Amino acid sequence: MNLPTPLPQRLARRTDLVKRLRKLVDDGGLIHRDEDLVVYECDGLSAYRQAPLAVALPTSAQQVCDILRTCGDLDIPIVPWGAGTGLSGGALPLADGIVLSLARMNRILHVDIDDRAVTVEPGVTNISVTHAVTGHGFYYAPDPSSQIACTIGGNIAENSGGVHCLKYGTTTNNLLGLQLVMADGHIVDIGSAAMERAGYDLLALFTGSEGLLGIITQATLRILPKPQSARALMAAFDTIAAAGGAVADIIGAGIIPAGMEIMDRLSIEAVEQFLGCGYPLGVESLLLVEVDGPEAEVDAQIAAVQDLVRAAGCTEIRQADSPEERQRLWAGRKAAFPAMGRLSPDYYCMDGTIPRGRLPEVLERTSVLSEAYGLRVANVFHAGDGNLHPLVLYDSNAEGELERAEELGAEILKLCVEVGGVLSGEHGIGVEKRDLMPCQLSDDDLDLQEELKRAFDPGLLLNPGKVYPALRTCAEGRMHVHGGRLPFPDLERF
């Protein structure tokens, strides 16, 4: 993994940079001593570490604008930073750049229930948005697993999802407005609580742009009334294909569950060892289905789902009728990542998306690859939206295993692309999958995207070295969640 080579002239400007930044922010707004910068060395992709020149923590859009202008003057790159929970290295610092942390811009600015909208600063955590509106009977739908820590700014940068994306969409579908500071320091307001905007859909362009086009300083989010009712069931199957078939049958019957998850045998066993949550052992796959909505609708749908999974050949059903039972069913699924620590000293987490119907084929070919590489792969799958998280188990102390795991990971992602899917569903490209981009996008596609990057950021100072490959070959990527020790062990990861 090559990041842009640090330029000596930039490194030489550090003292000057610090002096100028100090004038722009208050006392708590600048971190520049080497020992204090350690905290910002990596995001959730902890295999890659690099301390920045300094960290600026502005408290207003005007300060962001001042910092960008100063960095522009001194030709210093900027890496935007929310909570640093991202898993693709999108917030990995640069040796000759600063980190721009939006953590102190964490106010909820307006709650407009009649507009079903909330306006927040970028450093607000995902869960705080829901907390701010829960008293009105509303919630914010995108729910990435790190939602207690990850920020709205980071969610927009990565177009974060969660487990309810088929029904409720990802961040881009729940965003109404943005305030951005562009690379040249201009502050631009796009959209409002209105449901359409004049001109081009710039929100679409900036959502998921991984900090390459502008710095988010405000966001207006769409909120939804809390569903009246939610019910879940778990069904066990003898084959993954049968579980996949049940998913197709459910959707084919016109039911859009709020969440639909599949776990394979290895994941089930790991979770059961880890948590003892009462999942059946010896089954090849578990399907977890949750439906929500008006009470009468939910009752009818869960009954229909029961019939459908039975007809699809499930061997066991457990239904959760109370919120507590529902949480118990989900607990195992949510513990899948940490549970892998019991099975293996290290694992990689991949994040491809595939057309739902290709699941059996992808898992079969993954298992062939797994054997060829001599490494176990556990699979958890957001079956509703096709987002697959294969976990490659390895031991970094065994010689060559890390490299083999990385190669296997790349093969699995290429397979996702081959069957009509994509390299990343919700973690983003960052540095992690950057060099795999040519496997999915043609030269013309990449050219146009890089032309856009240059048009909005001519100095190439916003998060350079991310998303777009240094070399245009379908290279071996290094998808690297390292060490079995998650960088944020307290966060749920699913």
Added chain:
Amino acid sequence: MKAPLRPADVSQVVECVRDADGAGLALRAGGTKDRLGRATSATTDVDLSALSGIVTYEPEELILIARPATSLVEVEELLAQNGQHLAFEPPQWGPAATLGGTLGVGASGPRRFVAGAARDFVLGMEFVDGLGRVIRTGGRVVKNVTGYDLWRSLVGAYGTLGVMTEICLKLWPLPETQQTLAVSGQTRTDALAQMYAWSRRPEAVTGLAYSDGTLLARIEGSTAAIEPQIKALWQDASAGEILADTESRRCWERLREAGALTAARGEVLYRIVVPPSRAEETVVALERMELCRCCLDWAGGLLWAVLPRDCPPARVHTAATEAGGMAARLSQGPEDPNDEAFTPLPEGVARLNTTLRQTIDPQGRFNPGRLYN
């Protein structure tokens, strides 16, 4: 005007783009969206009608991939046969409507305030850019963070960013049935208050409109589940009549097509989108411009307004801007250049629009003038 070009496939579209002269290309198919937007200054018509047909329809995957000139009506009929639909409820504005035109103007109907807009139901696209490159962006899956979501920016771009050649749409199950509670004799203020209250409720309220003194609330879902929900609204309103399925559908089709408003001679129709909470002040501002009639949709977020023809469009745009929204003036016909169709963009946003346009279509070949000058 030269003879129209009729590309039959992607490579012929590329040829059209590469051979285009400085005056640019006017992209056309069904011709049902002419009333929206400004007139283009392009002198060469590109008739895209031959780029039609469904490429893939996979009901279990909830996707349909089709070429841009595919008939919207045919797609909707096919989907309905399979119990599916386009949840953003696109207006047709004529039987010849195509998918490409629908997305080109970003047309979303009454369900938009709960279901999302046209752009939310596009998963990917193939298009030809201004340099004649065939660009594939997005894909066929819901979750996708691999580069910029360029395809969404083409939705609502009025054909000024590229020629769509293939579109992947996200489909949704068609609700089994629907019913509408119609409460007549409502003042606008009372109707708005009721719409806000109902838009907070957990029932499957998928339409909230106010037309001709009547407040309309639609519930969709299964036959069994719909009764208790519509009754809850009815009890809440303590008045009104319930429109059963067919009648309810007819009512929302009418609203979808133009809020059931038509502009007579000497009148102009506007489509105004503001934050729902700002609907009242917007209508009051329009009344100062001698508003002829109006109706509200999207729980107050969309206003269809008929104004006298001599009302300067700039006044309407200012009113929309002041309420935090935007307005679109509908053209009066082929002779009307509709120069002031859209609310002027603030300087910063205008600059970003120009940057986007100049990057994707550096020579300004596609529909020049159609969106902004």
